[in-house]
C-alpha cells in the first residue's frame with residue numbers, strides 16, 4: 001500500500017529530467033539555435049539573432065515534452081571557455097554539436113573538438129547529434145560535407161548513436177526534427193543514462 005501511495009505521489013510531483021549539452025566552436029550558432037528551440041517548444045519568441053552576443057556563461061532553455069523536462073544547456077564555444085564543458089558531462093544525456101557548415105576554414109578544428117568529446121569517458125554511450133547549421137546561406141553540399149567528415153571518423157564514436165542533420169537556426173528549418181531525434185534517443189538510452197528527477 002505504501003509503495004502504491006509513494007508511486008502515486010511520485011507520479012504527481014516528480015518528473016524525469018534530461019539534459020542536452022549544446023556545444024561547438026564559437027560562432028557556430030548555438031545560442032541562435034537555443035532561442036529557436038525555445039520558440040519551437042513554447043511558442044514564445046526568443047531573442048532576435050542580431051541581439052545575441054558571444055556566450056560567456058551558460059544559457060538554458062527548458063522544454064516540457066511528454067511529461068518530461070528537457071533542458072538544453074548552451075555553453076560558450078570560444079577556445080578558452082571550452083575547459084568548463086567537462087563539468088557538465090556527468091549529468092548530460094545527449095550532445096548537440098553545432099557546426100557552421102559554411103566555414104570550411106574551421107572544419108578541421110570543429111572535427112577535432114568533436115572527436116575530443118567522443119573520447120571523454122563521462123560521455124561514453126551518450127548520443128551525439130551533429131548539426132550542420134546555417135543551411136539558409138549554404139547550399140546542400142555543405143550538409144553532405146559535414147556528413148562525409150563525421151562518417152570518415154565513425155570509428156571514434158564506438159557504439160553510441162550518432163546522427164548528422166542539417167538546419168538553420170535563423171529560419172528554424174530542421175529544428176523540430178532535431179528536438180525529436182534528441183528526445184527519442186535519450187529515451188532509448190534510459191538504461192545506460194537514466195534521467196534525473198526533478199519536482200514539478
Ligand SMILES: Nc1nc2c(ncn2[C@@H]2O[C@H](COP(=O)(O)OP(=O)(O)OP(=O)(O)O)[C@@H](O)[C@H]2O)c(=O)[nH]1
Nearest residue numbers: 026027028029030031032054055077134168169170
Ligand atoms: N545565416 C545564418 N546565420 C546564423 C545561423 N545561426 C547563427 N547564425 C549567426 O552566426 C553568428 C554566431 O551565432 P551565435 O548563436 O552567437 O553563435 P554561438 O555558437 O552561440 O557562439 P559562442 O557563444 O561564441 O560560442 C551570429 O551572427 C548569428 O546570427 C544560421 O542558421 N544562419
Ligand SMILES: [Mg+2]
Nearest residue numbers: 030031054055
Ligand atoms: Mg553563444
